[in-house]
Amino acid sequence: MLIEIGVRTVGAWLVVTPVGDLDLASVPQLRQEVMAGLAAPPTADAGSRARVDGRGRGRDVVVDLGSVDFIDSVGLGGVVAVAKRVRGAGGRFRVARPEPRVWEVFRIVGLDAVFDCFPSVEAATGD
Amino acid sequence: MTDPADRGAAAPGEVVLNVPARPEYLSLVRQVVAVVATAEGVRDDRVEALRIAVSEATTNAMESYAARAADRDDPGPVGRIEVRAVLHPDRVVVEVGDEAGGFEPSAVGDTVAPDDPGRLDAERGRGLALMGHLADEWDITTSDAGTLVRLVVRTPWRSPQA
Numbered sequence: 001m002l003i004e005i006g007v008r009t010v011g012a013w014l015v016v017t018p019v020g021d022l023d024l025a026s027v028p029q030l031r032q033e034v035m036a037g038l039a040a041p042p043t044a045d046a047g048s049r050a051r052v053d054g055r056g057r058g059r060d061v062v063v064d065l066g067s068v069d070f071i072d073s074v075g076l077g078g079v080v081a082v083a084k085r086v087r088g089a090g091g092r093f094r095v096a097r098p099e100p101r102v103w104e105v106f107r108i109v110g111l112d113a114v115f116d117c118f119p120s121v122e123a124a125t126g127d
Numbered sequence: 128m129t130d131p132a133d134r135g136a137a138a139p140g141e142v143v144l145n146v147p148a149r150p151e152y153l154s155l156v157r158q159v160v161a162v163v164a165t166a167e168g169v170r171d172d173r174v175e176a177l178r179i180a181v182s183e184a185t186t187n188a189m190e191s192y193a194a195r196a197a198d199r200d201d202p203g204p205v206g207r208i209e210v211r212a213v214l215h216p217d218r219v220v221v222e223v224g225d226e227a228g229g230f231e232p233s234a235v236g237d238t239v240a241p242d243d244p245g246r247l248d249a250e251r252g253r254g255l256a257l258m259g260h261l262a263d264e265w266d267i268t269t270s271d272a273g274t275l276v277r278l279v280v281r282t283p284w285r286s287p288q289a
Contacts, residue, residue, distance in 0.1 A: 002151065023154070024153055070154075073253035073256075074186055080249065083247065084248065101175055108241065109241050
């Protein structure tokens with residue numbers, strides 16, 4: 001395993017926290033962990049599950065970038081792939097608490113404008 | 128602009144790293160280049176730019192080897208990538224060389240502009256854009272033998288007091 005990727009449930013949200021660098025070495029692992037997390041049944045309380053199922057759509061996902069030290073174009077592509085998968089299934093996709101130098105890389109290629117970015121995981125999972 | 132194997136040992140002011148073309152070595156390449164630039168007093172924001180640009184160039188080399196192996200349907204021996212950082216009084220030059228048989232620039236695929244309405248769908252095509260934005264100069268020389276990417280980051284150095 002190249003990097004640690006935390007996957008947990010906060011309410012109706014799946015929160016994915018990669019720790020380290022997002023690049024050619026770690027993106028396959030990110031995709032794999034997210035797909036596995038989406039395939040698993042929600043472990044949230046019954047109320048959350050009912051809300052998710054009641055909407056008849058895929059799960060909502062936050063990628064928590066707070067522990068990402070580095071991202072390059074392949075890492076950006078990995079985040080895009082996750083966003084497409086989540087939104088394609090009808091879920092919401094958000095990112096949370098990127099370091100300024102990491103968010104700058106999103107900005108350079110115009111991805112800052114297409115992702116909803118929140119200052120904390122709590123804020124991102126608040127509704 | 129010579130074959131990596133012919134370039135010989137590092138001259139003073141150079142740091143040379145030769146690694147297998149495996150993704151696991153990417154972070155090492157970035158780290159070595161960042162340490163060299165930091166040790167020589169390059170300002171942090173330019174070190175960060177260099178880290179990303181070098182990561183893009185090295186990733187391209189790794190993917191060139193992977194594409195060649197796929198074309199041949201034979202992984203063969205793991206290719207090598209040589210990274211050479213040269214410190215000048217006013218700039219850092221990093222060369223990333225492979226022997227993956229070169230590539231057709233037209234085969235690189237479309238690049239994604241920052242204002243492309245379809246940019247959310249694109250999972251690839253941002254490497255050259257990032258390299259172009261972050262390096263002050265860059266060029267690619269490709270031949271049947273391999274590819275050499277040359278990145279130049281002009282320095283604002285840290286002030287001695289910083």
